[in-house]
Amino acid sequence: MIVVAVAIARLHNLFAVVMLTGIFSLLGAAAYVVLDAVDVAFTEAAVGAGISTVLMLGTLALTTSEERTAPRDRVILALVVVVLTGAVLVYGTLDMPFYGDPMAAIHQHVAPRYLGASGAEIGIPNVVTSILASYRGYDTLGETFVIFTAAAGVLAILGRARGPGTSKPTKAEREDAEV
Amino acid sequence: MNYKIVIRVVSKFLIPYMLLFALYVQWHGDFGPGGGFQAGVIFAAGFILYGIVFGVGNLRDVVPAWVTRTLLAGGVLLYAGVGVAGMLMGGSFLNYSVLAATPTGGQHLGILLVELGVGVTVAAAMITIFATFSSRER
Amino acid sequence: MAFPGLLNYWFVVILMMIGFFIVIAHGNLVKKIVGLNVFQISVFLFYITMGKVDGGSAPILAEGIEVYSNPLPHVLILTAIVVGVATTALGLALVVRINESYGTIEEDEIGAMEDDA
Structure with a gap:
């Protein structure tokens, strides 16, 4: 990668x-x-x-x-910034739990409850789906609104008044528009 | 793209299976990997393939702009509507347990409807975005 | 246990920095969006590697499996990917509009035109 x-x-x-x-x-x-x-x-x-x-x-x-x-100077400047930021981030990872560590903080809070109780509470085997749609329903509702808004935004930016279902305007129309 | 007969025939053959697979992913999301987001994208991919191979004009004959726009809003409304229905039936917003006789039954129904809302929105959004992009001229 | 250690985080940092580099070193707007995508995927990988548990399996409940990976990051990233493509589409739409107004998608050229005007 x-x-x-x-x-x-x-x-x-x-x-x-x-x-x-x-x-x-x-x-x-x-x-x-x-x-x-x-x-x-x-x-x-x-x-x-x-x-x-x-x-x-x-x-x-x-x-x-x-x-x-x-431009070359810009690339060098960017490289310097990137290497510095990367070094800081790598320094930050030294405090992180090891890969696959079952005692890591992330696995201690809500995840065991989801894994343990969702089978009985929701009754479907795919835990990802039950968190997505049920426990975290608000989040997913928000995400759906974001997608809706993005599509509406694309329509607003690019979908300028061209009737539904019509394909390209004819050549004559385009020439009219240019004049 | 009239001369690419292989592409036309193969995509005609593939598109129904893509749509069928999308529906499978949609309804099977409770048990295996899958759900509204993936299903919506795969469903849209079927239409987008059609749009690439046969042209956006033809795509817009199959799904006119008003259909995708209505579905775009309809999916979000379905999601929020399930939440409101839960409220009306005595629960809190987006609590599906009250939707059916048993809590797990209600959760099943709620998740199914919500995922459907997500899937519809995602599919409509992707088709809308693709059609808007490609009906643009340089 | 000792082998991967912190390597996965460093891997993510390298990818993230490549994305960051693309965003700040290139003036082309499409390239910048590609850079943002690389950055985004590195963040996704970061979340998913945090959710991995040794010996765990995919979080789909089944008989006879005791250890599952953490499903919560999966949920967050799942929605983030789809939202990511929607916002990418919005960004690309803006690029197309900019190209129509200015006739270029290079940042410096747009800046020069703004200065002239």
């Missing part, structure tokens, strides 16, 4: 970059399966590797597919 990410950072052809982003997402999905998050992997494979690639390609079709090279 790191190799792909470096390639994304280096390439200037945006078309290749978008394709690599799709591959990156797919690798991410594979990693989620290894880490037991099957629901998440499912979503990532469908969304990251599918829909967002299509949307980015759509954007490239509407704009341009070549990127200008960034």
